[in-house]
Amino acid sequence: MTTGTNSEIPDNADQSGLKRVGRKVRERLAANPAAYKVPSEEVELYAIGDFMTPAECAKMMELIDATAKPSRVFDLEYSDGYRTSYSGDVDPHDPFVKKINRRIDDLLDIKPEYGETIQGQRYMPGQEFQAHHDWFHPDTSYWELEMKRGGQRSYTAMVFLNEVAAGGTTDFTDIGLSIDPKPGVLLAWNNADPEGITNLKTMHAGRPVLQGSKYIITKWYRTKKWF
Numbered sequence: 001m002t003t004g005t006n007s008e009i010p011d012n013a014d015q016s017g018l019k020r021v022g023r024k025v026r027e028r029l030a031a032n033p034a035a036y037k038v039p040s041e042e043v044e045l046y047a048i049g050d051f052m053t054p055a056e057c058a059k060m061m062e063l064i065d066a067t068a069k070p071s072r073v074f075d076l077e078y079s080d081g082y083r084t085s086y087s088g089d090v091d092p093h094d095p096f097v098k099k100i101n102r103r104i105d106d107l108l109d110i111k112p113e114y115g116e117t118i119q120g121q122r123y124m125p126g127q128e129f130q131a132h133h134d135w136f137h138p139d140t141s142y143w144e145l146e147m148k149r150g151g152q153r154s155y156t157a158m159v160f161l162n163e164v165a166a167g168g169t170t171d172f173t174d175i176g177l178s179i180d181p182k183p184g185v186l187l188a189w190n191n192a193d194p195e196g197i198t199n200l201k202t203m204h205a206g207r208p209v210l211q212g213s214k215y216i217i218t219k220w221y222r223t224k225k226w227f
């Protein structure tokens with residue numbers, strides 16, 4: 001991994017971009033009394049309560065259901081054992097989705113063009129998203145392509161849309177933090193450390209839903225224009 005201090009070394013790991021986005025979000029959220037910084041030395045993580053109203057959560061869940069194929073066979077075929085939830089893009093041109101999208105951009109003060117489209121996820125009992133990092137690992141087949149189409153994933157924003165009867169917590173497995181889904185709550189975390197180095201400690205999982213269902217939206221930001 002390069003440090004970016006020597007201009008002859010290309011910043012392949014996107015350190016300067018990650019550092020820049022991280023700083024900007026930090027400044028923005030520090031000035032927002034509604035943003036609660038989750039106490040951790042290792043991961044920069046914030047929670048914002050009531051980011052979406054109950055009516056907005058209900059509407060988003062309807063959109064997720066509308067894009068989700070109801071068939072269980074489809075779900076089984078879709079699943080790769082790693083992320084077993086239904087997952088799909090909600091229509092980015094839908095005026096309501098656009099409104100929520102703009103609100104997240106504004107909350108974090110990240111350029112709208114850095115943002116990937118909002119993803120909806122629906123977990124039924126037994127479904128989960130096993131421990132992973134949202135940032136791209138350099139040893140993967142898609143790393144080079146992704147670096148060219150927006151750079152590294154800088155920030156993650158995620159909103160819980162409903163109360164889960166049992167299970168479905170979001171666990172940051174390396175720092176021993178477990179977060180209960182609370183409708184309307186937005187979580188946002190920096191995938192890098194303040195120096196712009198991708199942070200191993202951001203390892204997290206969507207634990208299996210045991211009872212009921214779990215709906216969330218996720219939005220990932222890059223360090224450059226995403227396309």
Ligand SMILES: O=C(O)CCC(=O)C(=O)O
Pocket residue numbers: 121129134168169170171204205206207216218
């Ligand atoms: O479902 C969760 O709690 C985690 C989702 C997640 O990690 C993601 O969408 O990247």
Ligand SMILES: [Fe+2]
Pocket residue numbers: 132133134204
């Ligand atoms: Fe994730």
